[in-house]
Amino acid sequence: MNSSDDAKTAFAKRLNDALTEKGYPQRGSAQRLKREAGFDISDRAINKWLKAETLPDHHNIELLAKFLGVNFNWLAAGQGEKTFKPSRDDLMQKIRDIENQDKGTDYPTPEGTTAVRMTSQSSMVPILSWVAAGSWSNVEAVTFEDAIGQAPRPANLSKFGFALRVQGQSMLPEFKPSEIIYVEPQTGFLALKDSDLVIVQCNDDKEATFKQLVLGETSDDMYLRPLNPNWPEQRMMPMGECNLVGKVVGKYVEY
Known part of the structure; x- marks a missing residue:
């Protein structure tokens, strides 16, 4: 597995973990994401993110992070805290x-x-x-x-x-x-x-x-x-x- 595949796999795991915490089932997440988060792309494209086949671009990662309530850097690259903890x-x-x-x-x-x-x-x-x-x-x-x-x-x-x-x-x-x-x-x-x-x-x-x-x-x-x-x-x-x-x-x- 090359570094590109590693990045896809790691991103898919973070995305699926965040979806699970938000209460999304394993099946049907792509359809609900498209409907509720406002993605202007196909269910098939979203499924490829979830299955570690492709990585979303910067704009779509921003949409995902905002919708899921997680930090952009954590979702995009696994860097920093998953969420901010206000004082x-x-x-x-x-x-x-x-x-x-x-x-x-x-x-x-x-x-x-x-x-x-x-x-x-x-x-x-x-x-x-x-x-x-x-x-x-x-x-x-x-x-x-x-x-x-x-x-x-x-x-x-x-x-x-x-x-x-x-x-x-x-x-x-x-x-x-x-x-x-x-x-x-x-x-x-x-x-x-x-x-x-x-x-x-x-x-x-x-x-x-x-x-x-x-x-x-x-x-x-x-x-x-x-x-x-x-x-x-x-x-x-x-x-x-x-x-x-x-x-x-x-x-x-x-x-």
Whole structure:
């Protein structure tokens, strides 16, 4: 194997690893990349990158790095850190900047978010299954067709919001099983605060999960915990291994 083949193989491994972390399956990645990252080339050309047959040009590597959220130099040549780790001061400043923005009827859309089409004028919100919520975090669109029910729309929920029905007892006593919670997916990671309630999809789990976010001194210290003080596992799943589905902004109780 010559140096050119070595470079193709190493690049393909980095690209496939980054795709796996983003939640892309091994099969069908080329079609999804073309559709979601905006490549103006054929699926066959993208497959050649994934199979170490060719290398993309500088422009396409830039597109890939931006879409996957990795450093250009790491993706192109394996140099430097895979991703930047902002300091706590950087994170707090970005949070303050977001908080100081004018607040409209919709939440700001985080970079890389694919908007889910909902009925913006409806007075009702779709109640999704936990599997459907987990799929949303992998950029699979959910609509009223995926709903298992409907709930009244609260004033503080954007047109892309949805509802979930609480399952299990890990969030007692504040959230009881079968109660309905409202989820705002148009909330980015940097807008989250300590003790926020979040919906996340972690590792290879098909279902999303509902927990409270705990922020430490650095971005590496974040973790999730249940509200139930009697729950056996009080420190759960590092946030770095999870995809943010949305922030819980309220609940609706049926009697």
